[in-house]
Amino acid sequence: MSKRIAAKYKINRRLGVNLWGRPKSPLNRRDYGPGQHGQRRKGKTSDFGTQLMAKQKLKGYYGNIGEKQFRRYFAEANRRKGDTGQNLVGILESRLDAVVYRAKFVPTVFAARQFVNHGHVTVNGKKVNIPSYLVKEGDVIEVKEKSRQIPMVLEAVESVEREVPDYVNCDPKAMKATFVRVPELADIPYPVQMEPNLIIEFYSR
Template sequence: MSRYTGPRLKVMRALGVELPGLSRKSIENRPNPPGQHGARPRRVSGFGAQLREKQKLRFNYGLGEKQMRRLMADAKAARGNAGEKLAELLERRLDNVVFRAGFAPTIPSARQLVNHNHFLVNGKRVNIPSYRVRPGDVVSLARPAKVLDIIKFSMEEPSLTRPEWLSWDAAASTATVAHLPALSDLPFPIEMQLVVEYYAQRM
């Protein structure tokens, strides 16, 4: 499945949750599902609940279905709880780290900035959005990127409070990975066990 490029607020209304990685907008004023006069609430099946939780992750992090399956396979192959490992792998993506550090207003914006060689990891340019950071890695701006309005605005008004697993140096404008992120670090409510169950029947 290709990357979603349609109306973002509509997706959040359909899922009934705000996804900060997808959009800075809020569904507070229009919490009802999209549709004429607001779609009526429907009874959600077990499969529907699993699909909804999986879609929260896919849309927030901007991933295709093939990418999600690869991450789920990696999470299952690792030691420990598969759901917690999946959350860790999603949060460790460079485009997400750029967003969570406050360099970009959304993950799609962060992905574009990474693709355009605007970020360094440990002093070296990295233009792969799916690059997995490790504890101790330092993410910083390449010199030309420091004058970009989108980055300056985002750093002044970050979309989210910077997570505890990222150590922020305001003077140097760098973010250091202090430790690996946990499931509780995801910035929206998620029932990860339903995501694991969804893929358990399809992989």
């Protein structure tokens, strides 16, 4: 899987939330941070700390995007017309790996990144192996025919753990999905509360 797969639940414990809402998360059993100092009593979080945590949650949710790339997404969201926070989550949900995850072709965002990277997906009939590729409204994302029997894919498609949101029109039998529209914050099925307004404050300091 991706290089973060073994440590993905450490992100959960460090942030103190079950970021992907998965029943397997060790946070369900140990609701404190990893490491020998994980159980220390926490003091009051500063405004900066709260803003930083909001940023880390959103970054972590999408497979722990790098800071430089995340900052570019923020700059693009800020450049576009409308609400910067809404624009930011809209850009993140337009990533090809995010759409593959939303369509339930794979079980996790980490698996989605690797799945795209390994060339198992096409966009409008053309192979795209860049997880950060931004899909447009009306684009058709499809699992390649030879990749449809991968056990991970079959399990994910049949899983009842998540629902496909209404901004992705999915045909699970054909393993094909259409990106209907760029969602707003309220449309995105985050298992935890995301606060893009705090991220705007963080980068506006």
